[in-house]
């Protein structure tokens with residue numbers, strides 16, 4: 001079998017699908033994208049296709065190494081997202097050729113179902129109580145929300161109190177009938193991380209995500225010494241080589257690589273194993289589409305330390321398309337009581353409605369995250 005063609009489709013809300021075709025008619029789908037930089041990743045995918053067309057798609061490990069090492073420069077969000085989507089599609093092809101779901105090719109199930117959580121509250125975490133009440137009716141009991149709005153490097157006790165009051169209100173409303181992670185989303189700088197973590201302690205969130213920006217990872221061990229709240233990070237780390245420093249330094253209890261940003265299934269399967277060796281939980285980041293989610297699940301279902309899976313149904317980013325709009329086997333993604341079952345169809349287990357993808361790609365706009373500014377006009381972390 002030989003790879004014959006790579007086709008990319010940028011679609012709403014902010015996703016990109018990759019279709020890899022072969023000379024024997026087997027097709028694989030991937031989801032290479034960096035939110036807000038879809039065109040850049042698209043260019044990278046097509047540059048990397050020079051290493052792929054004419055090659056045997058079954059040699060995923062060799063193709064991965066060529067894509068990672070052959071261009072001399074390596075790593076980072078763009079190249080690793082391009083590799084991720086290609087890797088996902090190659091695993092999809094392999095599973096279809098062998099008539100097995102990807103998790104079987106990775107050694108089989110370690111669990112019967114996977115715990116998932118849902119976003120609530122949006123960019124400016126208001127209406128969280130209303131969202132939680134609605135989603136609890138759908139069986140969810142675990143959630144994630146942004147912890148703050150704009151926050152200066154050093155900011156007021158009032159801003160801290162506003163953030164904590166929202167969390168207190170949630171605990172007041174639901175007690176420990178629910179659990180939730182709080183995403184600092186890179187908006188909190190080192191000087192404010194400590195006061196916020198300390199003030200949040202009484203409400204015992206499940207985790208605090210990106211307590212500081214990934215480029216400040218050297219702070220994680222100190223912050224972990226300072227708080228009993230488990231710290232989580234990973235959506236802005238892109239390979240084993242980024243994660244190894246975090247494992248060695250300690251401080252992170254939950255790693256959250258994104259299967260569409262960190263080199264795909266081949267790389268994240270290895271990151272999950274590294275995490276297990278360091279007694280760190282694995283909870284893939286996934287605010288994206290169905291192929292990204294299916295790729296996460298393929299690794300979740302074979303990783304002992306997989307604890308929680310993000311999925312984007314109803315997320316505030318999904319304007320113009322919802323998680324399963326481009327999927328024909330929607331029933332396979334059913335979530336019952338906060339759990340999802342393995343996707344048992346061959347490959348990644350996602351059946352893409354290609355006509356709908358092609359149609360949607362004709363009018364896809366270029367999603368951009370907002371540029372936030374502080375009151376003084378300086379750029380604020382979004």
Ligand SMILES: O=C(O)C(=O)C[C@@H](O)[C@H](O)CO
Pocket residue numbers: 035036183185235285286287310317369
């Ligand atoms: O889902 C998360 O944890 C996020 O932090 C959302 C963020 O990753 C956006 O997708 C960036 O555009």
Ligand SMILES: [Mg+2]
Pocket residue numbers: 183185209210235
């Ligand atoms: Mg996040």
